[in-house]
Amino acid sequence: MERHFDEELNDLKHRLTKMCALAETMIGDAIKALVQRDASALTAIQQHEAEVNRLQVEIDEMCFTMIALRQPTASDLRFILGATKTTTDLERLADQAVNISNKAERLMKQDPLKPFVIIPQMTDIARGMVRDSLHAYVNRQVEKAREVIQRDAQLNALKKEINAEMLEFMQRNPATVPYALDIVLVAHNLERIGDHAKNIAENAVFVIEGKDIRHGTENRPAA
């Protein structure tokens, strides 16, 4: 039976998807500015961030109202509780994109220490994790959610790789320290984006299966 409540839940999914798309665009734009030294890529970031913040408040208000008026249970309750957590992760990962854009503004004025290889790889993985975790969440795809969680390890490994590479530059030539440190921080921002996507994927598992798998507690029942 199609319920009026289902329309509200679909509206909630639509807004979450929109918020996710904005956050993902922000990550892409910030990295494009850094790698291609293209200042025009940064023009929309502030505006997108404001929109992401507005959507977070709007979605949280929707969830609050639905809990009060619909008194959801079971899968509906898990979806709505998960949505409020997901907006927090999306807003925070968008903040990480803003942090990257701030560094890109400085770094694009200088020649890079070497061609960008690992940062674009990390970006592809992080953006994919964000997109796929949200997709798994709204479309109830538990296998995809578990696969996103696995991808986080790749991001962590690449971050270590870039840290080692930058350390070598800094040791060889102290003049590279400001630039290399910023690159280390960009890698850290991308790794944090992966962590937020992992949170969303763990949320998706909770919504679909009712299992709370945070902190490695795969087998603990949710209730």
Add this chain to the structure above:
Amino acid sequence: MSDAKIVVRRLGVFFGQAQSLRWVTMDVPRNRILGIIGPSGSGKTTFLRTLNRLNDLSPDTHIEGEVLLDGQDIHHPNFDVVALRKRIGMVFALPVPLPMSIFDNVVYGARLAGVKRDKWDELVERSLRAAFLWDEVKDRLHTSGMRLSGGQQQRLCLARTLAMEPEVVLLDEPCSGLDPISTAKIEEALTILKAKYTIVLVTNNTKQAARVADDTAFFLMGEMVEHGPTSQIFTVPRDKRTNDYVTGRFG
């Protein structure tokens, strides 16, 4: 003493050729509230009425399986049905006060059962207090029970049931016609009464089961689909049919 007040094993109830309950097996734990939910025709009222053998009154009834009350089979030929109904009281959906005073309504069953007159005052006060009605009627005990509001009448029926000092109280949609305040009073009473009684509550209002029941069983088409702690049934039901019912997708 077992934790289960009532043990139900492979219970099948037939009315003529039609099977209304399909091999229900479950324990009803003592001093807890068991909520029974399910759409119309799911067998929840049939299950409730089987627990104190009210279905015996319907012609062509045939029962298979076991219902054990404190380990004794209630369908055994030697089991005294009158004694059973004293031990397992019942409150129905529509409050039916008898056309007599509030006081006489409460003592009606006890009087028939031979309780002495000098015990009646104490019995009436105790039962009305337990049903959360005493404060509202203590100054007009000898006025007609018919003049009470719907919510008060239902609590009067609950008091009448409690006056028989049952061990189990069965309630069949006791709040179906009541306003939210009266409903809250009944629910509050049940939550306190479970310390002394085992309570089985059939309700069409899933939210009511969520609010007051310790355990919940979901019935569908005569089958008990799922039975577990209420917190689990309303957050992570194991069966998709339970999920669909508690989220309002059918029923």
